Structure formats: C-alpha cells, structure tokens
Amino acid sequence: MSARLIDGTAVARRVRDxxxxxxAELVAQGGxxxxxxxxxxxxDPASEVYVRNKRRACAAAGMRDFHRRLPTTARQEEVREVIAELxxxxxxxxxxxxxxxxxxxDSEALLDHIPYDKDVDGLTVKNVGRLAQGRPGLRPCTPAGxxxxxxxxxxxLAGAEVVVVGRSVLVGRPMAQLVLARHATVTVCHSRTKDLAEACRRADVLIVAAGVPQLIGRDAVRRGAVVVDVGIHRGDEGLHGDVRFEEVAEVASLVTPVPGGVGPMTIAMLLHNTLEAARWQQGSAAPAA
Ligand SMILES: NC(=O)C1=CN([C@@H]2O[C@H](COP(=O)(O)OP(=O)(O)OC[C@H]3O[C@@H](n4cnc5c(N)ncnc54)[C@H](OP(=O)(O)O)[C@@H]3O)[C@@H](O)[C@H]2O)C=CC1
Ligand SMILES: Nc1nc(=O)c2c([nH]1)NC[C@@H]1CN(c3ccc(C(=O)N[C@@H](CCC(=O)O)C(=O)O)cc3)C=[N+]21
Known part of the structure; x- marks a missing residue:
C-alpha cells in the first residue's frame, strides 16, 4: 500500500473536543x-447502533440528550406530533x-416539520436551499465532515476535479454543493452514468457514496488521487465500504478507511451542528458556510 490513511477517528476526536x-463556553456565558x-x-438494528452512538457522543460533549422511540407501526401524525413537541x-x-x-x-413531509434552525441534519428545504444559494445555514453532517x-x-479544492458517486439528498447532492462552493469542478455520477470508471478517473478527489460494496476498483482511480469512501456495509468479517480498499490504496495518494474514516466524522459534525444551532437560537449569526 502506498497511500497515506486519512484518520477520521483522530480528526473526529479533535472536532468533538x-x-x-x-x-462549556456557551454555558459559562449564561447561555x-x-x-x-x-x-x-x-x-432497524443498524439505526439503533447509530442513534446510540450519537446520543453517547452528545452526552460526552456536555450536551443534553433527548430521545424519542416510536414503534414501526407509528402513524405519520404520531411522528409529526413528536416533532412538534420537540x-x-x-x-x-x-x-x-x-x-x-x-x-x-413520508420522510420528506416529516422533515419539513423540523424548524430550520433545529435541523442539525441539514435536510429541510430551507437549509438545502440555503446551501444551493451559497448562504449560511446548517449543512448535512457527512458531507460537511x-x-x-x-x-x-x-x-x-479550488480548481480541483472532484467526482462524487451518488446523488442522494443525504450525501451525494450536498457533497457536490459543498465542494462547488469551494470552487471545485464537480462531476456527479449515479446509477445511470454510462462509464463510471472513466468518469471517476478524472478525479483529483473521488468521493464514493453509492451504497454498493466493492464498486470502485483501481481502474477507476487516477494515480495520486484522493479517495473518500462513504459506504458502510456490515459483513460477517466486519465493516466495508464501496471501495476495494487494498487495490485502490496502491494507486491513491490518500484514502479513508472503513471503519475509522468518514463515519466518525458524521457524528462529530452532528455535535458541531447542534452547538451551532444552539448559538443561532440564542442570537448568534447563522452557521457560516
Ligand atoms: N459513513 C457515514 O457516515 C455514512 C454512510 N452512508 C453510507 O453511504 C452509502 C450511500 O448512502 P446514501 O447516499 O444514503 O444512499 P442512497 O441509496 O440513498 O443513494 C445511493 C446513490 O448511489 C447511486 N448508485 C447506486 N448504484 C450505483 C452504481 N452502480 N453506480 C453509480 N452510482 C450508483 C444511486 O444512483 P440513483 O440516484 O441513480 O439511484 C444513488 O444516487 C451507503 O452505504 C450508506 O450506508 C450514508 C450516510 C452516512
Ligand atoms: N437522519 C440521518 N442522518 C444521518 O447522518 C444518518 C442517517 N439518518 N441514517 C444512516 C446514516 C449512516 N450514518 C452513519 C453514522 C455514523 C457511522 C459511524 O460511526 N461509523 C463508524 C463505525 C461504527 C460501527 O462500528 O458501526 C466508522 O465508520 O468508523 C456510520 C454511518 C449516519 N446516517
């Protein structure tokens, strides 16, 4: 392996600190x-793990932890009422x-009931629109991380060729917007892209969020490129991403591991967003781009 590892766990620890x-500062100032x-x-067992980790991280950063659990059979109105109460x-x-x-x-309709200044996932129409317009607001955690x-x-990033694989509302789209705001030249690939490997080979920075195990091999990576693997797949022998790590690490200059790459940053940025949201609600300016 010739690539250097991007240590998401270490950076996430810094962000959480x-x-x-x-x-502590906000509270000391009387906030x-x-x-x-x-x-x-x-x-869903995976969601249970994620939520548990988010709650723990939140308590460890000195924040209050509120949690609502609803049964699989919960009706739209019940979830909406919980959101309204919060x-x-x-x-x-x-x-x-x-x-x-x-x-x-209907997840979109539910998200729309979250006030935009409490929308720490950055998924409401208001924050998505703010990002698209290049205005301050809360940004989705994974791409921000x-x-x-x-x-x-x-x-x-300025002037770099960035290729994003995936166009989901949670990851791919906001990812493309965020690097565009940083003056990258952006290509967004998806399941109808004709020649994925060819498109990916353009990349100085390749960000893969397709949710397909092993999708990206060395044929899709230009020598010296930076490769970020967002995918999470739980197999018998642990977690894997969307990238064939061993072979891609032979040609890339920097690569994120799974686990220990993007995942820990998602949680760290959620805490970051929660602090920014609290400040925003208490009179500070909207979170900076
Ligand atoms: N590490 C972390 O913190 C996080 C990890 N994840 C993981 O990242 C992955 C992606 O998540 P998410 O964006 O929510 O997933 P979605 O399933 O919502 O989106 C996947 C995207 O990838 C595209 N795609 C699917 N197959 C291919 C293919 N063969 N070639 C090119 N593009 C393809 C789809 O295209 P189309 O639009 O045409 O269908 C779609 O746009 C998952 O493994 C998820 O578990 C997600 C969030 C956070
Ligand atoms: N509204 C919403 N917001 C999300 O941010 C959101 C979501 N829904 N649904 C599911 C995805 C997935 N996601 C992850 C968070 C942390 C890790 C993470 O911490 N991963 C560790 C491993 C953790 C483990 O061992 O399972 C790692 O990669 O090192 C992974 C994935 C957030 N998501």
Missing part, C-alpha cells in the same frame, strides 16, 4: 446548554429524525 469547549433530540422509528421545547437545540423511516411514512477531513489533510 472543540465542541465540548464551545458548549442554555445545547440539547440534541434523536427520533428513532422502528427497530420543536416547541427551547431546551432542544437540534432534532434528528434517523433515516430511513418505515416505508409507510468530508470537507473538514480534506481541509485537515490540506487537500486543495
């Missing part, structure tokens, strides 16, 4: 303690509806 400091409310509908509670700075929700629920990782490793 910064947040803990920020929380309200930030609080994160997580909503989990149903009993929206009205000024101890709650951030509201996160864990996705996916059971298929009979990736930008932070690239900054920490001094990967230049």
């Amino acid at each position: 910064e947040v803990a400091k920020g929380v 309200r303690t930030p609080g994160l409310a997580t909503i989990l509908v149903g009993d 929206a009205a509670d000024d101890q709650v700075s951030g509201i996160l509806l864990q996705l996916p929700v059971p298929a009979h629920l 990736i930008v932070r990782l690239l900054d920490e490793y001094e990967v230049p």
Whole structure:
C-alpha cells in the first residue's frame, strides 16, 4: 500500500473536543446548554447502533440528550406530533429524525416539520436551499465532515476535479454543493452514468457514496488521487465500504478507511451542528458556510 490513511477517528476526536469547549463556553456565558433530540422509528438494528452512538457522543460533549422511540407501526401524525413537541421545547437545540423511516411514512413531509434552525441534519428545504444559494445555514453532517477531513489533510479544492458517486439528498447532492462552493469542478455520477470508471478517473478527489460494496476498483482511480469512501456495509468479517480498499490504496495518494474514516466524522459534525444551532437560537449569526 502506498497511500497515506486519512484518520477520521483522530480528526473526529479533535472536532468533538472543540465542541465540548464551545458548549462549556456557551454555558459559562449564561447561555442554555445545547440539547440534541434523536427520533428513532422502528427497530432497524443498524439505526439503533447509530442513534446510540450519537446520543453517547452528545452526552460526552456536555450536551443534553433527548430521545424519542416510536414503534414501526407509528402513524405519520404520531411522528409529526413528536416533532412538534420537540420543536416547541427551547431546551432542544437540534432534532434528528434517523433515516430511513418505515416505508409507510413520508420522510420528506416529516422533515419539513423540523424548524430550520433545529435541523442539525441539514435536510429541510430551507437549509438545502440555503446551501444551493451559497448562504449560511446548517449543512448535512457527512458531507460537511468530508470537507473538514480534506481541509485537515490540506487537500486543495479550488480548481480541483472532484467526482462524487451518488446523488442522494443525504450525501451525494450536498457533497457536490459543498465542494462547488469551494470552487471545485464537480462531476456527479449515479446509477445511470454510462462509464463510471472513466468518469471517476478524472478525479483529483473521488468521493464514493453509492451504497454498493466493492464498486470502485483501481481502474477507476487516477494515480495520486484522493479517495473518500462513504459506504458502510456490515459483513460477517466486519465493516466495508464501496471501495476495494487494498487495490485502490496502491494507486491513491490518500484514502479513508472503513471503519475509522468518514463515519466518525458524521457524528462529530452532528455535535458541531447542534452547538451551532444552539448559538443561532440564542442570537448568534447563522452557521457560516
Ligand atoms: N459513513 C457515514 O457516515 C455514512 C454512510 N452512508 C453510507 O453511504 C452509502 C450511500 O448512502 P446514501 O447516499 O444514503 O444512499 P442512497 O441509496 O440513498 O443513494 C445511493 C446513490 O448511489 C447511486 N448508485 C447506486 N448504484 C450505483 C452504481 N452502480 N453506480 C453509480 N452510482 C450508483 C444511486 O444512483 P440513483 O440516484 O441513480 O439511484 C444513488 O444516487 C451507503 O452505504 C450508506 O450506508 C450514508 C450516510 C452516512
Ligand atoms: N437522519 C440521518 N442522518 C444521518 O447522518 C444518518 C442517517 N439518518 N441514517 C444512516 C446514516 C449512516 N450514518 C452513519 C453514522 C455514523 C457511522 C459511524 O460511526 N461509523 C463508524 C463505525 C461504527 C460501527 O462500528 O458501526 C466508522 O465508520 O468508523 C456510520 C454511518 C449516519 N446516517
């Protein structure tokens, strides 16, 4: 392996320490303690793990932990009422509806009930629009965490060719917007892209969020490129991403591992967003781009 590893666990620890400091400062200045409310509908085991980790991290940073658990059978109105109650509670700075929700629920309609200044996932129409317009607002955690990782490793984005594989509302689209705001030349690939490997070979920075195990091999990576693997797949022998790590590490200059890459940053940025949201609600400016 010739690539250097991007250590997401280490950077995430730094971000979490910064947040803990920020929380203590806010409280020392007489502000309200930030609080994160997580909503989990149903009993998907992976979602349970994620939500548990988010809640722990939140408590470790000195924030209040609010949690609502609803059964798989919960009706749209029941979830909406829970969101409304949390929206009205000024101890709650951030509201996160864990996705996916059971298929009979309309997740877009539910997200729209989260006040935009408590939308720590950055998924409401208001924050998505703010990002698209290049205005300040709360940004989706995973792509924001990736930008932070690239900054920490001094990967230049201005003028760089960035290829994003995936166009989901949670990851691919906001990822493309964030690097565009940093003056990258952006290509977004998806399941209808004609020649994926060819498109990927353009990349100085290749960000893969397709949710397909082993999708990206060395034929899709230009020598010296930076490769960020967002995918998470739970196999018998542990976690894997969307990238064939061993072979890609032979040609890339920097690569994120799974686990220990993007995942820990997602949680760290959620805490960051919760602190920013609390400040915003208490009179500070909107979170900076
Ligand atoms: N590490 C972390 O913190 C996080 C990890 N994840 C993981 O990242 C992955 C992606 O998540 P998410 O964006 O929510 O997934 P979605 O399933 O919502 O989106 C996947 C995207 O990839 C595209 N795609 C699917 N197959 C191919 C293919 N063969 N070639 C090119 N593009 C393809 C789809 O295209 P189309 O639009 O045409 O269908 C779609 O745009 C998952 O493994 C998820 O578990 C997600 C969030 C956070
Ligand atoms: N509304 C919403 N917001 C999300 O941010 C969201 C979501 N729904 N649904 C699911 C995805 C997935 N996701 C991850 C978070 C942390 C790790 C993470 O911490 N991963 C560790 C490993 C953790 C483990 O061992 O399982 C790592 O990669 O090192 C991974 C994935 C957030 N998501």
